[in-house]
Amino acid sequence: MIVAVGNVKGGVGKTTLAVNLAIAQSRSGRDVLLIDGDEQGTAVAFTELRSEQKNGNPGYTVVSLHGTAIRTQVRQLASKYADIVIDVGGRDTGSLRAALTVADVVLVPVQPRSFDLWGVDQTAELIREAREINENLRAISVINAADAQGKDNEAAAQALREIEGIELAPGFIVRRKAFPNAAAAGLSILEHDDPKAIEEFNRLTEILFVHSNAIGAK
Ligand SMILES: Nc1ncnc2c1ncn2[C@@H]1O[C@H](COP(=O)(O)OP(=O)(O)OP(=O)(O)O)[C@@H](O)[C@H]1O
Ligand SMILES: [Mg+2]
Known part of the structure; x- marks a missing residue:
């Protein structure tokens, strides 16, 4: 399965979700390649830290x-x-366009805040363009860094449901300290003690990998 985690908007949780997905799959015994498509090199830096914590073996390959x-x-x-x-x-739409032409599925993390929601239209447009080449590209948005309570999550979900060509993952990934704390230690959320964060993240992993595989198998 080739999963691109992309959104033209910065700071929405792309790297956080990408490294966690790579680790989740590697923990299930799968051979995983993580591609750091960002000039900032955050995923590579994270993997170097993880490697130090894990006796030289982060569990996946990064390039x-x-x-x-x-x-x-x-x-x-x-x-x-x-x-x-x-x-x-x-910011690099060249990398995003390239990734969208080879991916099976693109995960679009979105924060439930208005500026972030506006950015999704631009990402949706790139997804539509990519489908001219990559017809079967599946697109899934997920509300990340959601509020622990209040009405904004549901309002954002409603806005995302209206965007054509992108499915919305059920539920939210709530903003929780466990994500930056785990990352700072070179760990995935699955290796950190926050059952709610783990449950929300596992639901996303299942939607991406299990459900998409089932579709692909048909
Ligand atoms: N669910 C979450 N709960 C708490 N903090 C989060 C969550 N998701 C992401 N973050 C934090 O938000 C910040 C931005 O996340 P991240 O770096 O993953 O975003 P990004 O989309 O990769 O950003 P960039 O566009 O700069 O590459 C980080 O400090 C990260 O720890
Ligand atoms: Mg990033």
């Missing part, structure tokens, strides 16, 4: 790739890995 190299390299490497997760940089 840094940008622009059209994402497309060519993914095509070459797809048969070597069970799963490829691509953390696509915020």
